[in-house]
Each structure stands twice: as structure tokens, then as C-alpha cells.
Amino acid sequence: xxxxxxxxxxxxxxxxxxxxxxxxxxxxxxxxxxxxxxxxxxxxxxxxxxxxxxxxxxxxxxxxxxxxxxxxxxxxxxxxxxxxxxxxxxxxxxxxxxxxxxxxxxxxxxxxxxxxxxxxxxxxxxxxxxxxxxxxxxxxxxxxxxxxxxxxxxxxxxxxxxxxxxxxxxxxxxxxxxxxxxxxxxxxxxxxxxxxxxxxxxxxxxxxxxxxxxxxxxxxxxxxxxxxxxxxxxxxxxxxxxxxxxxxxxxxxx
Amino acid sequence: xxxxxxxxxxxxxxxxxxxxxxxxxxxxxxxxxxxxxxxxxxxxxxxxxxxxxxxxxxxxxxxxxxxxxxxxxxxxxxxxxxxxxxxxxxxxxxxxxxxxxxxxxxxxxxxxxxxxxxxxxxxxxxxxxxxxxxxxxxxxxxxxxxxxxxxxxxxxxxxxxxxxxxxxxxxxxxxxxxxxxxxxxxxxxxxxxxxxxxxxxxxxxxxxxxxxxxxxxxxxxxxxxxxxxxxxxxxxxxxxxxxxxxxxxxxxxxxxxxxxxxxxxxxxxxxxxxxxxxxxxxxxxxxxxxxxxxxxxxxxxxxxxxxxxxxx
Numbered sequence: 001x002x003x004x005x006x007x008x009x010x011x012x013x014x015x016x017x018x019x020x021x022x023x024x025x026x027x028x029x030x031x032x033x034x035x036x037x038x039x040x041x042x043x044x045x046x047x048x049x050x051x052x053x054x055x056x057x058x059x060x061x062x063x064x065x066x067x068x069x070x071x072x073x074x075x076x077x078x079x080x081x082x083x084x085x086x087x088x089x090x091x092x093x094x095x096x097x098x099x100x101x102x103x104x105x106x107x108x109x110x111x112x113x114x115x116x117x118x119x120x121x122x123x124x125x126x127x128x129x130x131x132x133x134x135x136x137x138x139x140x141x142x143x144x145x146x147x148x149x150x151x152x153x154x155x156x157x158x159x160x161x162x163x164x165x166x167x168x169x170x171x172x173x174x175x176x177x178x179x180x181x182x183x184x185x186x187x188x189x190x191x192x193x194x195x196x197x198x199x200x201x202x203x204x205x206x207x208x209x210x211x212x213x214x215x216x217x218x219x220x221x222x223x224x225x226x227x228x229x230x231x232x233x234x235x236x237x238x239x240x241x242x243x244x245x246x247x248x249x250x251x252x253x254x
Numbered sequence: 255x256x257x258x259x260x261x262x263x264x265x266x267x268x269x270x271x272x273x274x275x276x277x278x279x280x281x282x283x284x285x286x287x288x289x290x291x292x293x294x295x296x297x298x299x300x301x302x303x304x305x306x307x308x309x310x311x312x313x314x315x316x317x318x319x320x321x322x323x324x325x326x327x328x329x330x331x332x333x334x335x336x337x338x339x340x341x342x343x344x345x346x347x348x349x350x351x352x353x354x355x356x357x358x359x360x361x362x363x364x365x366x367x368x369x370x371x372x373x374x375x376x377x378x379x380x381x382x383x384x385x386x387x388x389x390x391x392x393x394x395x396x397x398x399x400x401x402x403x404x405x406x407x408x409x410x411x412x413x414x415x416x417x418x419x420x421x422x423x424x425x426x427x428x429x430x431x432x433x434x435x436x437x438x439x440x441x442x443x444x445x446x447x448x449x450x451x452x453x454x455x456x457x458x459x460x461x462x463x464x465x466x467x468x469x470x471x472x473x474x475x476x477x478x479x480x481x482x483x484x485x486x487x488x489x490x491x492x493x494x495x496x497x498x499x500x501x502x503x504x505x506x507x508x509x510x511x512x513x514x515x516x517x518x519x520x521x522x523x524x525x526x527x528x529x530x531x532x533x534x535x536x537x538x539x540x541x542x543x544x545x546x547x548x549x550x551x552x553x554x555x556x557x558x559x560x561x562x563x564x565x566x
Contacts, residue, residue, distance in 0.1 A: 118390035125350050125384040126404050126451070127376050 010209070017212070018205040021136040024129065034137035042103050042138075043145030049098055050149045051156050057090055058082055058157030062164040075169065079176040080183030082161030087188045091154040093240055096199035099146060100232040104207040107138055108228035111211025112221040120212070130212070139204040146200035147193050154192065191247045198243060199236050206232040301364040303328050303459050303491035304349055309358035311344060311540075318344050319355070320540040326459075326493060329531055331485045333502055334495045335544075335562070336537035342495040343387070345537075346461045349493070350384060351375035362459070383452030383460040383490075387467060389444035391436040391451070397423070398432050401450045422450040426480060442473035449480055460484060460492040466501055478504040483518060485531060486510040499563055506532050506548035536562070 001009065065081045111134060114120050120130050158180060165171040210228035214220045248254045302325035311319040318341045326332045334342045347353045348360055351370060359368050367378055391400050399406070401422055405415045423429045426446040436444060445465055452460060462481060466474035478501050484490040486509050494505065508520045509529055523529050534551050536544035536559060544551060544559055554560065 113393075117388065117393075118386045119392055121347070121350075121352050122384070122386055122390040122392070124352055125379055125382065125386075126407070127379045128403075128407055129372065129376065 013213070014205045014209040017131065017135060017209050018139065018201065020131050021139050021208075024132040025136055025140070027132070031133055031137050034133065035140050038137045038141035039145055041106075042099070042141050043149060046099060046102055046145075046149060047152070049102060050095055050153050053094055053098055054086075054091065054153035054156035055160040057094055057153075058086055058160030058162075059164045061085055061090070061157070062161040063168070066165065066169050076171065076175050077179050077183075078165050078169070078171060079158075079161065079179030082165075083158050083180040084183045084188060086157040086161075087154045087184060087192050089240075089244075091157060092150050092192050092195035092199060093237070095146065095150045095153045095196060096203065096236045096240075097233055099142070099149070099200075100203050100207075100229055100236060103142065104203045104228050104232050105225050107204070107207040108211035108214075109221055109225045111208060112214035112224045113218075115212060115214045116217050116221060135204075135208045135212075138208060139201070142200040142204040143197060146203075147196045150192060150196035185253075187247075187251045187253055191244070191251070194247065195240060195243050198239055202235050202239060203232045206235065301328075302326055302361070303330075303363060304332075304493065305359075305361040305364075306345070306348075307359040307361070309345075309348065309355045309360060311341075311348070311353065311355045317540050319348075322358070322537075322540065322542065324535055324542065324545065326491050327531075328491055329485070329489045331481065331492045331494055331505060331532045333505060333532065333534045334493060334537060335497060335502065335534060337497060337562070340537040341540045342497075342537055343463050346384070346463050346493055346495060349459075349461065350379060350382060380455070381457055381459060383455075383457035385445070385448050385452050385460070385462045385465050387464045388441075389436070389448035391444055391447055393436055395436075396432075397428075397434050397436065397439070397447050400436065400447060401454060403451060404454050418454060419450075422454055423447075425453065425483075426450045427476075442469050442476070445469065445473075445477060446480070449477070453484070456488075458490060460490050462492065462494045462496075464495055464497070466496065466498060471500070474498070474501065475504060479510070479520060481505060482508060482520065483510045487512070487518065502534065502548065502551075506534070 061082045062078055066075055066078050069075045069077055069081065111120075114123075114134075123130050123133065162173065162176050162180075165176050166173055207228040210224040210231070214224040216223070305325040306322050309319055309322040310317075322341070322345065324332070334345060336342050344353065348355055349362065351367060351372075355368065359366055361367065362378055363381075365378075367375065370378065391397075392403070395403070398416075398419055401419045402415045405418060410418075419432070420429060423432055426449050428443060428446050428450065431439060431443060431447070436447070439447065449465070465477050465481075469477070481492065481494055482505060485492060494501070496502065506529065507523045509523060509527065510518055510520055513519050521527075532548075534544065534546060534548055535542060536551070538558060543556065544554060551559065551563065
């Protein structure tokens with residue numbers, strides 16, 4: 001198979017896997033416990049890195065934009081710039097990339113090791129559908145926690161921007177917050193929400209597919225983990241572009 | 255006061271009577287059912303537990319199975335011998351529906367499962383037990399949860415689960431390891447837990463995929479003894495894939511019986527009894543090169559077979 005056919009094949013298989021997981025969601029037995037465990041591991045477990053990256057990204061946004069805005073005499077608008085950049089773009093994308101690195105790799109490594117140690121075969125032999133037991137709970141956990149994590153990243157990022165602006169540049173808190181409220185629109189928040197939802201789906205589907213198709217022992221596990229992280233990061237960034245354009249058209253914000 | 259007591263007793267009697275009748279009726283119908291089942295059982299015993307009909311399978315250009323045909327009767331153990339890459343494990347995976355053949359038919363209890371969907375296979379797999387090469391225990395679950403896996407999935411009440419898990423762990427002689435994690439177990443213990451897990455729910459067909467590979471001789475012997483116990487005492491049909499000749503020696507020459515003290519003992523096949531519920535099948539490059547009893551195998555003059563069984 002050449003690279004184009006292989007890519008197309010992977011897209012097909014990944015989509016089928018995700019569709020299969022969605023179809024099986026409503027059949028019994030449902031794995032609510034697994035879903036909650038995954039939400040804990042993915043959501044609560046990722047909080048520290050999301051807070052850290054969000055905070056410093058917001059901070060650096062303020063650091064970088066203040067001098068330029070000051071040049072135009074618009075330094076009071078720093079809050080607006082930080083908020084819109086975070087909510088529209090950096091919040092969802094950074095959270096997505098962090099989750100792809102932390103959770104995507106963990107999912108594909110776990111499923112991959114289960115494949116090479118025959119645990120997936122054992123599961124099927126014991127009458128359990130691995131897509132329902134392993135893929136569906138992970139996908140749902142990602143779809144639920146990613147928007148929440150993004151929201152937290154946004155909030156913490158704006159907080160970081162506020163601390164930098166008030167402590168280093170002497171912008172008053174009220175000026176900063178009124179700029180934030182002036183800048184943010186419902187469309188921005190909605191757009192960020194849509195993005196994080198799509199990113200969660202991309203990360204979940206690609207990582208599960210890569211994990212389950214692992215072959216070739218421990219080396220294979222390494223390979224599928226790398227592919228999962230790289231592929232989901234690239235697809236995520238490309239998708240970001242198209243979602244942004246689509247939202248601009250749909251919400252008529254240009 | 256007294257009349258009330260009498261009244262209560264009379265009512266209790268009345269209540270008891272329908273129950274008694276039902277009990278008697280149940281006993282009668284049970285007898286009837288038993289005889290029907292016995293007839294059905296005789297009839298069903300003629301149908302092989304597993305049957306392969308001209309099964310072909312290849313991965314890309316590599317031929318794995320080239321027209322494999324054989325059957326495993328009820329209560330029979332089929333030892334599949336052969337070198338690595340001979341298609342032994344593949345045959346087992348085909349029975350479980352983990353792989354699908356390119357052509358040919360696979361029948362389980364007379365039912366053609368070749369074109370079954372994954373959902374239909376799930377139903378068939380409920381009657382199977384499968385022991386994997388390295389145990390294939392779920393790392394994230396304790397020994398208890400591993401063995402209980404099938405019952406937990408079926409939503410069986412926890413008390414029954416615990417009883418069954420303890421019974422199975424006693425069967426493989428590992429009850430003390432119930433709370434351990436798979437990582438804490440030795441290779442042989444992992445296989446034995448794997449066997450316990452496979453046997454929960456009393457499957458009538460059990461498959462062993464090289465269960466003794468890489469184990470020390472006493473542990474390997476214990477595992478063979480478990481397979482013998484299943485064959486002789488539990489009436490289980492099984493496929494035992496191996497490439498180790500001492501496994502074959504145990505399986506073909508010893509049988510399990512319960513002695514007067516109620517203990518399970520292993521006796522050597524000899525003048526008193528000749529084992530007929532064990533057959534050997536030898537595969538080479540996806541083809542059957544031998545099928546028969548151990549005596550026939552030992553007498554075989556095929557150079558490959560004699561090199562395989564004697565090592566030279």
C-alpha cells in the first residue's frame with residue numbers, strides 16, 4: 001500500500017471504530033464505572049498541566065502584546081487581546097495538544113500493550129466486546145472532560161494575563177476586566193467549545209485505533225504511541241483551521 | 255387462644271400442601287427431563303464438539319493453513335503438535351472466531367460458525383474456555399477480579415462470584431493468591447490463574463495454547479494434570495496445543511480418577527484401561543502430517559515426526 005492509500009485506509013478504520021463505539025453506547029452492559037474512572041484519569045489527572053500551561057500562556061500573551069498595544073496607545077485593551085486569543089484559539093488548541101501528549105499516548109500505549117500481551121484476545125474470548133469496554137468509555141470521557149478542561153485553561157489564562165498586566169505593567173484590575181468583558185462574545189465561547197469537542201473526538205479516535213492495531217511486540221507499542229500523538233496533534237491543528245473558518249461563516253463573525 | 259392456634263396451624267398446613275405437591279411434581283418432571291436429556295445427550299455426543307472442514311487461511315502471501323480438516327469429539331482431548339509457525343495457535347483462534355478463515359467451514363457443536371458476526375460469536379464464546387500462552391491476565395485487575403471477570407460481566411451477585419472464584423482457585427490450587435495482582439505472580443501461577451479464569455462458568459470446550467511453554471517440569475506437569483482432570487472428571491472437550499513431548503507423554507498415558515477417600519488421583523494407563531479420549535494431530539506448514547493415537551505416533555517412520563519426537 002502506498003502512503004495515500006494507507007492514510008485513507010486509516011481514516012476509514014478510525015471513523016468506523018468511533019462509529020462502532022457510538023453505536024454500542026446504548027447497548028447493555030453499559031460500562032458506567034469505566035467511564036467515570038476514565039473521566040477521573042483524563043480530566044482530574046490532567047488538571048495540573050492544564051492549569052500550568054494555561055496560566056503561563058495567558059501571562060506571556062500579556063507580556064508580548066502590551067508593548068505593541070502601547071505603541072498605538074491602546075494598552076488598556078490588553079485584557080481584550082488576552083481573553084479573545086485564549087478563548088478562541090489558544091485555550092482549545094493548547095489543551096488539545098497537552099491532552100494528545102498526555103492522554104493520547106497513555107491510551108494507545110495501554111491498548112497496545114493489551115494487544116501484544118493477548119489481553120484483547122482474552123477479553124474477546126471471555127465474551128466482552130473491547131470496543132464497548134475500552135474504546136467507548138475513553139471516547140466519552142474525553143468528550144466530556146475536554147470542554148471542561150478548555151474552560152479552565154481559558155479562565156486560568158485570563159488570570160495569568162491579569163496578574164502580568166497588573167503587576168508588571170500597572171494596568172488596573174478594573175480596566176483589565178472591563179476590557180475582557182468588552183472583548184468576549186458568546187460566539188467566542190461557543191466556538192471554543194465546538195473546537196474542544198472536535199479535538200477530543202480526534203484524539204480519542206486516533207489513539208484508540210492506533211493502540212488496537214498495534215503489532216510487533218513492545219517495539220510496536222512504541223511505534224503506535226508515537227503515531228497516536230503525532231497524528232492526533234497534526235490532525236488537530238489542521239482541523240482547527242477549518243473549524244475556525246467554518247465558524248466564521250456560520251456565526252457570521254467576519 | 256387455643257382455637258386461634260389451631261386455626262394458624264391449619265392455615266400453615268394448607269400453605270405447605272401446594273408447596274409439597276409442587277415439589278413432588280417437580281421431582282417427577284425432573285426425572286422425565288433427565289431421561290430426555292440423557293437421550294438427547296447420547297444423540298448429541300455423536301456430533302463433534304469442534305469440526306474443521308477444509309479450512310484455508312493465509313496472511314498476504316504466507317499460507318498458514320492449507321486445507322485443514324479434523325474433528326474433536328465430546329469429552330476428547332486433541333493434542334495439536336507441531337513446530338513454531340505451523341499454524342497451531344491459528345487453529346485455536348479460528349475456533350474462537352478471533353480470526354476468520356479464507357475458505358472452509360468451522361463447526362462448533364454442529365453449528366457452522368464460519369460466517370458468524372462478532373455479536374453472534376460472543377454468544378458462542380460463552381461456551382468456551384481459552385488458556386493463553388502467557389496467561390494473558392488483565393494487568394489492571396487482581397487475581398480475584400481476573401477470575402471473576404466473566405461473572406462480573408454477567409452481573410452475577412457478589413456472594414456467588416466469590417464462591418465460584420474460590421472454587422476455581424482451589425481447583426488450580428492457588429486460593430492463597432486471591433488478592434494478589436498478576437505482576438506479583440510467577441509464570442506458572444499466572445498460567446494457573448489463566449486456567450481458573452477460563453474455567454469459570456463450566457465451559458464444555460477448553461482450548462490450551464502452549465500452556466506449558468517456558469515453565470519448569472514440575473509446574474508443566476501440574477498444568478497437564480489440570481487438563482487431565484478436566485478431560486476425565488469434567489467431560490470437557492479440549493484442544494491442547496503444544497510442542498513439548500513430555501506434555502504428550504503425561505496426557506496420553508495418565509488418567510484421573512476419584513479414589514475411595516474422595517481424592518483425585520492419577521493412574522497410569524496399562525492393562526486395566528486404555529485411554530481412548532485422547533488423540534494427536536501433527537501439523538507442518540499448515541498441513542496435517544499425522545493424526546492418530548500416541549502409539550501410532552511413536553511407531554511412525556516419517557523422518558520429520560521421528561526427529562520431532564526424539565529430537566534427532
